[in-house]
Amino acid sequence: MGRSFVRSILQSARNIKAEDNSPPAYKARQLQSLAELDGIEFVAKISTEKDQYDEPKNVIKQAIVPEHKQYAELMSGVAHSPQSQVQPSHQELQSQLYSPPQQQAPHPAETHGQWD
Numbered sequence: 001m002g003r004s005f006v007r008s009i010l011q012s013a014r015n016i017k018a019e020d021n022s023p024p025a026y027k028a029r030q031l032q033s034l035a036e037l038d039g040i041e042f043v044a045k046i047s048t049e050k051d052q053y054d055e056p057k058n059v060i061k062q063a064i065v066p067e068h069k070q071y072a073e074l075m076s077g078v079a080h081s082p083q084s085q086v087q088p089s090h091q092e093l094q095s096q097l098y099s100p101p102q103q104q105a106p107h108p109a110e111t112h113g114q115w116d
Contacts (some may be wrong), residue, residue: 006031008063012042014039017066043074 007029011018014028030035043064052059064071
């Protein structure tokens, strides 16, 4: 992980805007160790790619920071839709940031011959 990616994860998880250079924001962007990232919750754009075994895997493409238009809604799980009275669910909002795979990979057991 690059420094800017880790910084955006911290900004997303701790609700710190990029232009906030106050002492508390500066301190919130610091890590004592990478172990602090274990279990951290943040908003991210995810896509699916194939791994070395041609199996689909999730890949974090981008941490969604507080400046993003849907950040507050996604972090709180509550959405406001001005076009309609029906509010999308938390899952629907997240699916807008999710890029599904272009093609579903077959399971390895389906691609091999029968067992002898």
